[in-house]
Amino acid sequence: MRISTTARAAALGLGAATLMLAGPALAQAPDGVRIAAILEPNTLDPTAGAAEAIDVVVYQNVFEGLTRISETGAVEPALATAWTVSEDGLTYTFTLAEDVIFHDGTSFDAEDVVFTFERIRAPDSINAQKALYAGIESITAIDPGTIEIRLAAPSGQFLFDIGRGDAVIVAPESAANNGTTPIGTGPFAFVEWRRGAEVVLERFDSYWGEAPALARATYLFIPDIAARVNALLAGTVDGTYNMGTQTLPVFLNNPRFKVLEGTTEGETILAINNAKPPFDDLRVRQALNHAIDRQAVIDGASGGYGTPIGSHFAPHHPYYVDLTGTYPYDPDKARALLAEAGFPNGFSATLKLPPVDYARNGGQIIASQLAEVGVKLEQINVEFPVWLEDVFTNKDFDLTIISHVEPFDIGIYANPDYYFGFDDAEFQGIMARLNRAVDDADRRALAEDAQRRLAQEAVNVFLYELPQIGVWDARLEGQWTNAPIEGVVLRNMRWAR
Template identity: 70%
Template sequence: MGKTLTGFGLILALTTALIAPAYAAGTEVRIGVALEPPVLDPTAGAAEAIDIVVYQNIFEGLTRIDPTGSVQPGLARDWSISEDGLTFTFNLHPDVTFHDGSSFDAEDVKFTFDRILGPDSVNAHKEFYEVIEAITVIDPLTVAFKLTRPSGQFLFNLGRGDAVIVAPESADNNVTDPIGTGPFSFVQWDKGSRVVLEQYGPYWGEPVALTKATYVFISDTATMTNALLAGDIDGTNNFAAEALAVFENDPRFKVLVGTTEGETLLATNNRKPPFDDLRVRQAMAHALDRKAIIDGATYGYGTPIGSHFAPHNPYYVDLTNTYPFDIEKAKALLAEAGFPDGFKATLKLPPVAYARLSGQIIASQFAKVGIELELINVEFAQWLEDVYTNKDFDLTIISHVEPFDIGNYANPDYYFGYDNPEFQSLIETLNATTDDAKRKSLAIQAQEILARDAVNGYLFELAQTGVWNAKLAGMWQNSPIEGLVLRDIHWTE
């Protein structure tokens, strides 16, 4: 430490940095991630860092979510739905084993969901599965779920990390010694340093190319940058946008820019004057210059949105031109609403960079139409108490990162305070619909209503910005669900 390399030492160090990425080429990969998971059981914690390591790698569910956000078969090879939409019957893949060699069957499925719904459950999203009334083991490879009401989101929820299948023999130890059915088995966890996975030879599904994957925990951007340049790691799934320029023109790397499930909103208290007036919300929508916000708050990597839906989702519709940037139109609407000189409001900002930066830009934009914003920086605990729980706010900026969470708008007690019976009825129908084409039509209608009502200021979808060795392929460009899925990653030479 503190020494300067000269002469041969410097040449050796530079040479190593240039050729190091080649050492990993073949069947192993080393991935840098910013956060270390608190546990390795996705059914026992809400942290995204858990799923980054284990989802679809160590653990699998009855269904799985693919890179587009669509539902695909997982441990269930197929399923049928009763005419009343209340019974889902799953046919399981045969000859599946857990990593300890024990067999997987319908009893494991029943155990998993009894555990999720049990009184001692620590599942972070137990509410997703409370629609389950009963689980019946028909035979070792067939299991049926009886629901209390139709649920069009049920198959998606079965594909979340919260619903991966665990075995009664090993479930209690999964927090530190995870045993699943996935293509990779757990090898070791060096706390504060790394988690190592290896290919599981008897895996039931399509074989994977990688024989070993190491997740290296690096929280600092500068350290992550140096690790990539030195070849100590082969890539990272979500790198700091402000530092991407280092890699964009370097032929040793590829930069993958996609979207996450993070809809970033100028969230509005619709129950509170003057925001209960549609014309005021429309005026604010017209006053937003999304491009300037995206350039300033995300270094140009955010994707503009016009409603509450992720652009990578197959149900997405582009509504960004519903209220195009138009200062004069904004002023006219404010005058029509009784505010020819504008008004004053507060903007509470949680301690994340995209919110604080967006807030400054939006305050400048709104000032041009007469809306004077007082920026109030709050810690996240205070944001949860003031904004989310007590609804004590005018405006705020936050990213909603849960997949398919448009249904929140059907709850008039949610912190937005949006109360639209037409929308509530539509979501009720959507939730009860299992036909995919009908669900898509209903989801588009829901997006259109939110855009029309300018419920919130729809700003951008948070970007996923991955930096990878140029010889690696098969990484997900978008992030429709929490996880860093290894199954398709491979070296091209």
């Protein structure tokens, strides 16, 4: 799992007086880039954390996998330069890149791949996507440059899944310290993490692949939207991968900047604790769905940017089904369902909100809409580490707002121990068949069934798909417009000469 820790919507009340604080642009060092990141990661090891903020810094920059995901969402070779698949779809044989070293000088070979996947699958693994790799039956080093992975059942997603940040290759010599001193094989090496301020990366001169144009990248953590605007206008940062929508007029007509509007895999949801009364009652969950006006949430929390969704699936995916009409906005129907469930006067609940604009702003709108049908919410603002511990880990919540930004992550609902607490044998059976399917028509039909089941069960209130709106120095090239996977990939960035 990756949950969005970026501020996808605008902070309210950003006044002209604030913008006037910005001074003239500063001179840009010709070989480096400074990127404004919204939240600071709690670790720099993507195999040991659930926050998008981790991959923003290290995915495809410091760490690499056997495969990698392109801006179009395609699977590309990475540390595995080629592979073959057996006729039964169970055995993958990978040819590994030659002359690869980790940033500490240790060599990369097949044993590192074995170590990585055995570590992911170990009983004490804390990998956020451990379930994705449970279908690996065996992993064998044929020789230093060849690895064989055998699956228990065919998987149409396997090559994609091993290209995620959760499956980057790590070395036994350094894995234990990757949280604070990450050592990978990527084009950039970790230099420094100044807690509360920035992470600095530098080009790795012994990189095995094509050398990046940038010599240095600095991620500056600037959670306040007004401060990010000022930093861009003053030239103390060169861009940000996702900017609040209400600030865009400041940049749209300014020739110093370019605004890139793209798509993400971020399903923004009002997440419901299905295992906790009264939310274990389908009628209560249906009532919450009928009580929410999605478009009002999009307009108020995301400046009108974003696509309404009715299930946990990205609208740009070819398997998408529009299920937004399953529970149309109908407060009267919501009140009737609550009365039928034994709550004619409604009830009280808590809404825990992480420190991102789409959650805090959306929370106010949703609390107001639910109050109209008698559901009174106590809004509790929490910092992100607290959200991870209370909500994601300990399941100590009633409702929360979060964006899930991993691609094709509908399978999280098949895990009854996941923080939603959704335990449904029918959905689990659909996903088991989908995970085994390799024929595209079969996969499409099963993915559609999975979406419909989640919508029917009103597992969460599915709100909208996040946009990605980057604001960058107009001279900087090679940034990704879209976000088919988490990360701010540096390899193609360069300054126009």
